[in-house]
Each structure stands twice: as structure tokens, then as C-alpha cells.
Amino acid sequence: xxxxxxxxxxxxxxxxxxxxxxxxxxxxxxxxxxxxxxxxxxxxxxxxxxxxxxxxxxxxxxxxxxxxxxxxxxxxxxxxxxxxxxxxxxxxxxxxxxxxxxxxxxxxxxxxxxxxxxxxxxxxxxxxxxxxxxxxxxxxxxxxxxxxxxxxxxxxxxxxxxxxxxxxxxxxxxxxxxxxxxxxxxxxxxxxxxxxxxxxxxxxxxxxxxxxxxxxxxxxxxxxxxxxxxxxxxxxxxxxxxxxxxxxxxxxxxxxxxxxxxxxxxxxxxxxxxxxxxxxxxxxxxxxxxxxxxxxxxxxxxxxxxxxxxxxxxxxxxxxxxxxxxxxxxxxxxxxxxxxxxxxxxxxxxxxxxxxxxxxxxxxxxxxxxxxxxxxxxxxxxxxxxxxxxxxxxxxxxxxxxxxxxxxxxxxxxxxxxxxxxxxxxxxxxxxxxxxxxxxxxxxxxxxxxxxxxxxxxxxxxxxxxxxxxxxxxxxxxxxxxxxxxxxxxxxxxxxxxxxxxxxxxxxxxxxxxxxxxxxxxxxxxxxxx
Numbered sequence: 001x002x003x004x005x006x007x008x009x010x011x012x013x014x015x016x017x018x019x020x021x022x023x024x025x026x027x028x029x030x031x032x033x034x035x036x037x038x039x040x041x042x043x044x045x046x047x048x049x050x051x052x053x054x055x056x057x058x059x060x061x062x063x064x065x066x067x068x069x070x071x072x073x074x075x076x077x078x079x080x081x082x083x084x085x086x087x088x089x090x091x092x093x094x095x096x097x098x099x100x101x102x103x104x105x106x107x108x109x110x111x112x113x114x115x116x117x118x119x120x121x122x123x124x125x126x127x128x129x130x131x132x133x134x135x136x137x138x139x140x141x142x143x144x145x146x147x148x149x150x151x152x153x154x155x156x157x158x159x160x161x162x163x164x165x166x167x168x169x170x171x172x173x174x175x176x177x178x179x180x181x182x183x184x185x186x187x188x189x190x191x192x193x194x195x196x197x198x199x200x201x202x203x204x205x206x207x208x209x210x211x212x213x214x215x216x217x218x219x220x221x222x223x224x225x226x227x228x229x230x231x232x233x234x235x236x237x238x239x240x241x242x243x244x245x246x247x248x249x250x251x252x253x254x255x256x257x258x259x260x261x262x263x264x265x266x267x268x269x270x271x272x273x274x275x276x277x278x279x280x281x282x283x284x285x286x287x288x289x290x291x292x293x294x295x296x297x298x299x300x301x302x303x304x305x306x307x308x309x310x311x312x313x314x315x316x317x318x319x320x321x322x323x324x325x326x327x328x329x330x331x332x333x334x335x336x337x338x339x340x341x342x343x344x345x346x347x348x349x350x351x352x353x354x355x356x357x358x359x360x361x362x363x364x365x366x367x368x369x370x371x372x373x374x375x376x377x378x379x380x381x382x383x384x385x386x387x388x389x390x391x392x393x394x395x396x397x398x399x400x401x402x403x404x405x406x407x408x409x410x411x412x413x414x415x416x417x418x419x420x421x422x423x424x425x426x427x428x429x430x431x432x433x434x435x436x437x438x439x440x441x442x443x444x445x446x447x448x449x450x451x452x453x454x455x456x457x458x459x460x461x462x463x464x465x466x467x468x469x470x471x472x473x474x475x476x477x478x479x480x481x482x483x484x485x486x487x488x489x490x491x492x493x494x495x496x497x498x499x500x501x502x503x504x505x506x507x508x509x510x511x512x513x514x515x516x517x518x519x520x521x522x523x524x525x526x527x528x529x530x
Contacts (some may be wrong), residue, residue, distance in 0.1 A: 044528030053244040059176035065431035075201035077178035101165035114182035115199035122158040143177035171435030204524040262506040268328030287502040288432025293495040298454035315399035317355035326384035344477040357399035373402040374424030380407035417452040455493035
């Protein structure tokens with residue numbers, strides 16, 4: 001899973017329209033040149049300030065948004081997404097579905113090698129997908145749940161045989177489920193592969209150093225297959241250094257002093273000043289991301305009683321969180337996980353347009369076990385996260401709900417939630433996926449690896465499986481909408497409260513960057529002016 005901080009604070013949301021996923025593709029595999037650049041500028045080192053330390057650099061096991069910021073530099077996936085949300089060829093040059101949509105055949109790019117020199121081919125694809133599906137503890141099983149088997153047709157052709165038609169497949173293969181890693185490196189490194197996957201990818205940059213809680217160094221892959229529209233080899237940069245810096249104020253200060261050259265998250269209060277700063281460039285697009293409160297609904301825990309979850313959802317004031325929290329009006333109020341950037345978004349879905357503390361009080365009283373009191377976990381080291389938690393705490397108090405704030409390292413919170421042992425509620429969000437299935441299924445279908453709240457509802461599971469097998473976008477939207485009514489309102493899985501945006505803030509001399517809806521920088525087209 002790609003969990004993210006609950007606070008994605010940037011300027012007002014510009015919606016990114018995302019149409020239905022194409023079923024085949026034959027163009028767009030190579031990156032494009034930087035607009036206005038007469039000749040490419042090669043060389044230079046860029047330092048990227050990341051909002052948290054990474055958890056796992058193995059795409060199979062990764063569960064954090066921050067991990068993907070490094071993944072996208074060192075690994076290639078079978079397909080990728082354009083800034084406009086279109087799925088484009090990448091390691092797969094083209095693909096074709098069978099007439100019954102129960103298989104898809106990929107034609108692979110030839111001449112690609114992993115950083116360790118081993119060959120990328122159909123055998124490598126089969127090994128990677130089998131690994132993601134069959135390995136105990138894999139976080140990609142839900143992404144690839146429809147894949148029954150992978151058949152090697154020839155060295156450059158591979159067929160995915162599906163258990164049933166599965167509309168979100170290409171959207172899943174854009175990200176970690178479609179990322180290709182070197183079998184030789186995985187087998188040689190063993191457990192060390194999780195944080196030291198040196199020479200493991202085929203991507204534009206090679207991981208050469210990994211010092212947890214300090215920095216990660218990626219150096220140019222001189223043999224990368226990508227070129228710009230004029231045929232110039234990519235990437236242009238020599239090196240990227242990724243530095244985890246939790247405090248958003250510190251990150252911005254480092255950007256202004258030149259210790260960093262790029263960041264992709266900042267506090268809403270800082271956006272006007274950044275926009276007017278002549279030394280910086282600010283870009284943004286609409287995001288797929290959402291923010292949430294994650295209850296533990298497992299047996300024996302407080303929120304196994306779903307009326308308590310609904311009471312919290314009713315008691316919070318989403319407009320106030322957006323306006324007076326760290327976001328400072330940046331983003332949009334939300335009630336569920338399907339964002340305005342998705343084709344299945346329903347603008348009329350507003351179950352609690354205003355906070356209802358009295359209604360929340362009644363729900364708690366109906367349970368008949370006395371006042372509702374629980375522990376609320378929030379990331380330590382982030383003043384913005386604490387500020388938002390305190391605002392939510394005060395709102396809940398108006399409904400006589402007591403939330404005791406406890407700060408803890410973000411990775412530790414996620415570990416607790418993944419093991420279903422967080423005592424009350426944890427605050428964190430999701431960076432989002434291109435297909436709305438990626439924003440929903442894994443969080444509400446029983447036993448899915450990202451179902452941190454231990455949610456289980458047979459009707460929801462049935463609806464979600466039906467939408468995955470449906471190819472008509474209108475019918476998919478109807479099924480997704482029906483399921484959302486259940487897991488948000490009738491039998492709540494968690495409490496959603498807002499959508500974020502996707503910014504890129506960089507020094508003026510760093511050109512060639514574009515903001516994507518997933519908030520992940522793509523460095524292969526970046527150039528550092530002298």
C-alpha cells in the first residue's frame with residue numbers, strides 16, 4: 001500500500017480529468033524533451049527533500065507513498081501513466097486483450113537490461129508477476145488478484161491469463177505491481193533487498209547508496225532505453241540524492257537555502273509565498289489522494305462497534321479541517337475514497353455536509369456502553385500533523401468523544417495498523433491510484449493486504465468484485481457508488497475527510513519537471529541549468 005501523511009497541503013485543487021483506460025497502446029513509450037530547450041543539458045546533481053524516510057524498496061513489500069518516489073527512479077514498470085492520466089507504453093511497447101477480455105498479451109521492449117547486466121525479457125516478467133502473486137506476505141496480491149497465470153509466448157511476448165475480466169489491471173501495472181526487478185539481485189541480496197536493492201531495476205537511475213533516515217543516492221543509468229522526442233538519450237542528470245526531512249518548514253527552508261533543489265509537499269500557509277518567490281517554480285495538478293482516520297475494527301477493539309466509527313464520521317467538521325488546519329483551504333472536502341479526478345466520482349455524495357455532534361452523541365448513547373474514548377495515533381516530528389490531530393480532537397469533544405493523541409514514528413504507526421494492533425484510530429491517507437479500484441478495493445475487501453481497519457462486509461466484497469469484472473465505465477461507476485454508500489455510511493470501514501493536490505516545488509534552474517496526479521516526481525527528463 002502507499003500510505004501517506006494525512007496532510008497533503010498545497011494550493012487549491014485543479015481537477016485532473018481521467019478517462020477510461022485504453023485496452024491497447026502502441027505509442028508514447030519514450031519520455032519527451034523539455035519544452036523550450038534547444039539542446040539538452042547533461043550533468044548535475046539534484047537533492048530531493050522527501051517528507052518521510054522510506055520503509056521498503058522492494059516493490060513487492062512496499063507500503064508507503066515515500067517508497068514510490070525512489071521506485072519510479074530505479075524501476076521501470078510494464079506501463080506508465082502520462083501527466084494527463086493516460087496509460088502509455090513503457091517496458092511493454094503494446095498490449096492487446098482477447099475478445100472475452102480474459103487474457104492480455106504484452107509485446108515487450110527489446111534490448112533492455114537490468115542494472116546488474118541481466119536481460120529483461122518475458123521470462124523476467126513471468127518471474128516477477130509470479131513472485132508478486134505467490135510470495136507469502138506480498139503487498140501486491142490484491143493488485144494482481146485477477147491474474148491466474150503468466151505464459152511466456154516468446155522472449156518478447158508474454159500473456160497474462162485472467163481468472164475473469166479485470167478492468168483495473170493496466171492501472172495496477174502502472175505502479176509497483178508492474179515494476180520489474182532483477183531475479184539475480186533479489187536472490188543474492190535476500191533480506192537486504194528490502195532497503196538495499198542495488199542494481200535491481202532497469203530504470204533511468206541506479207541505487208548506489210542507502211543510509212536509512214539520512215539519504216539515498218541514485219546515479220544515472222547510462223544504458224537506459226529512454227530518449228527524448230529528438231532522440232537524445234535520457235536521463236540528463238548525473239545523480240539524485242533523496243533526503244528524508246519530516247518537518248515541512250525545514251524542507252522549505254532547505255529548498256530556499258539551496259540545500260535542496262526540489263520538494264513535492266509543503267504546508268498550505270506557504271503556498272502564496274512560494275508562488276511569488278522569483279527563485280522557485282511551483283506546479284500542481286489534481287490528485288487521486290485522500291485523507292482518513294483509520295479505526296481498528298478487529299474483534300476485541302473499540303471500533304469493532306461500527307456505530308462508533310459512524311459517530312466519529314458525523315462529529316468531525318470537514319470544512320473546518322480544510323480551512324483552519326495546516327491545509328489552509330488547500331484541497332477539497334471529501335467523504336469517501338473516490339476523488340474528483342476519477343471517472344467514478346459522485347459529486348452528490350455528501351452524507352454529512354455539516355458536522356452533526358448531536359447525532360454522534362445519540363449513536364454513542366445507543367451503543368449503551370458509556371462515553372466513547374480512544375487513543376488517536378499521529379506521526380511524531382510533524383507539527384502540521386499534530387495541528388490537524390488537535391483540531392479533530394477538539395471537534396470530537398463537542399460530541400463528548402474523547403480522543404487521546406499519541407505521537408509515534410510514522411513507520412511504527414503503519415506497522416501497528418498493518419498488524420491490526422493499533423488500539424483506536426490512526427491518522428494517515430493514501431496517495432491515490434489512477435483507477436478508482438486502486439483507491440477502494442484494497443481498503444474494504446476482507447483480508448486484502450491494505451485493509452488496515454480489518455473491515456469485512458460480504459455485500460461490499462461482492463460489489464467490488466463485480467466492478468472489477470465490468471468493462472463499461474458507467475456500470476462500473478454504479479457498482480462503485482453502491483459499494484461506497486455501504487462502506488462509508490451504512491457499515492463504515494473508516495472515516496474519509498478530504499482530497500489533496502499534487503505539487504512540485506523546485507529551484508528555477510531545475511527544468512523539465514512535470515507534476516503528476518500521484519505526486520511522484522519523474523526525474524528522467526529533469527535538467528539542471530548551469
